[in-house]
Amino acid sequence: MKAKKIVGTILCAAIAFTALTGCAAGSGKNKVGVSMPTKDLQRWNQDGDNMKKELEAAGYEVDLQYANNDVATQLSQVENMINSGCKVLVIAAIEGSSLGSALDKAAAKKIPVIAYDRLLMDNANVDYYATFDNYMVGTIQGQYVVDTLDLANATTTYNIEFTAGDPGDNNAGFFFNGAYDVLKPYIENGTLNVVSGQKTFEEVATPSWKTETAQSRAENILASNYADGTNVDIWLCSNDSTALGVENALASNYNGTYPIITGQDCDKANVKNMLAGKQSMSVFKDTRTLASQVVKMVGQILKGETVDVNDTSTYNNNAKTVPSYLCKPTYATADNYKTVLLDSGYYTEADIT
Ligand code: BGC
Numbered sequence: 465m466k467a468k469k470i471v472g473t474i475l476c477a478a479i480a481f482t483a484l485t486g487c488a489a490g491s492g493k494n495k496v497g498v499s500m501p502t503k504d505l506q507r508w509n510q511d512g513d514n515m516k517k518e519l520e521a522a523g524y525e526v527d528l529q530y531a532n533n534d535v536a537t538q539l540s541q542v543e544n545m546i547n548s549g550c551k552v553l554v555i556a557a558i559e560g561s562s563l564g565s566a567l568d569k570a571a572a573k574k575i576p577v578i579a580y581d582r583l584l585m586d587n588a589n590v591d592y593y594a595t596f597d598n599y600m601v602g603t604i605q606g607q608y609v610v611d612t613l614d615l616a617n618a619t620t621t622y623n624i625e626f627t628a629g630d631p632g633d634n635n636a637g638f639f640f641n642g643a644y645d646v647l648k649p650y651i652e653n654g655t656l657n658v659v660s661g662q663k664t665f666e667e668v669a670t671p672s673w674k675t676e677t678a679q680s681r682a683e684n685i686l687a688s689n690y691a692d693g694t695n696v697d698i699w700l701c702s703n704d705s706t707a708l709g710v711e712n713a714l715a716s717n718y719n720g721t722y723p724i725i726t727g728q729d730c731d732k733a734n735v736k737n738m739l740a741g742k743q744s745m746s747v748f749k750d751t752r753t754l755a756s757q758v759v760k761m762v763g764q765i766l767k768g769e770t771v772d773v774n775d776t777s778t779y780n781n782n783a784k785t786v787p788s789y790l791c792k793p794t795y796a797t798a799d800n801y802k803t804v805l806l807d808s809g810y811y812t813e814a815d816i817t
Contacts, residue, residue, distance in 0.1 A: 748810075
């Protein structure tokens, strides 16, 4: 009788401890669900790898899933994470507004959610957001153009085109607005001429950030506006996958002087193009920094500590303003890539040659 009571007490204590610490059944480790959009783009592979490595090193079990850019797949992967005992969810959404039902289920089970790089939209059950300063990504690109062509003192007109990102990704508008705000005065005073006339986000967006979509739009623009020998001097691209599309289009549909082309992510293919003179710059977002910040957030959440954030006003997702941590972007060019990308250990020479 007495022994039974002791065993019962130990069992109860164990259950209470488990409930308190949120240990996943089996391993005794807290499990963290990491949901990534796709393996198609280099950056998400790096993000996923970094997150897994760092979370495991910090003592967590990791359920890392890629959703093949398919919203329904991502939804069911996140639901599985909720049902299989994940204690925190880290989600980089394919389409920011599509995961509401899963976020509601997570909230019902008191599972905190961190939006990773891309904000989760239209739902209040998003606890934190960790990303790079997305508006600054755009201003860096715009300022690069201003500085390289010394637009403040320009006496000629330069022709420019824009290619932006996916309308379903909240970041895409921030990138475009950041760049456009810097360039707008020069468009208004005639120093920059948008020859195609396409200058709203809606006109220049690239659904799903697809290289092929950016390429075919660029081919149309070149055929309609530049076939008579008009030079395009600048092509402001929001990221590397779209820049690649523009570069492919130029390679086979253009005989003029190569434009200044901007990008973002420092994807290997684009760094190679940069070294070959086909792309001018790429915003560098060190995915290791973001991963470390998110791992820190996960730890702080699970230990009940104050979570580090540095922005509590910018990112409203239409349901709440999500406390955010914004990492700082910088940029790489053919001139500084050795310091920025090689000395930092981000790439080896072999990666980009
Ligand atoms: C990311 C960019 C990336 C783009 C396409 C954005 O949400 O912030 O780094 O280039 O998605 O994957």
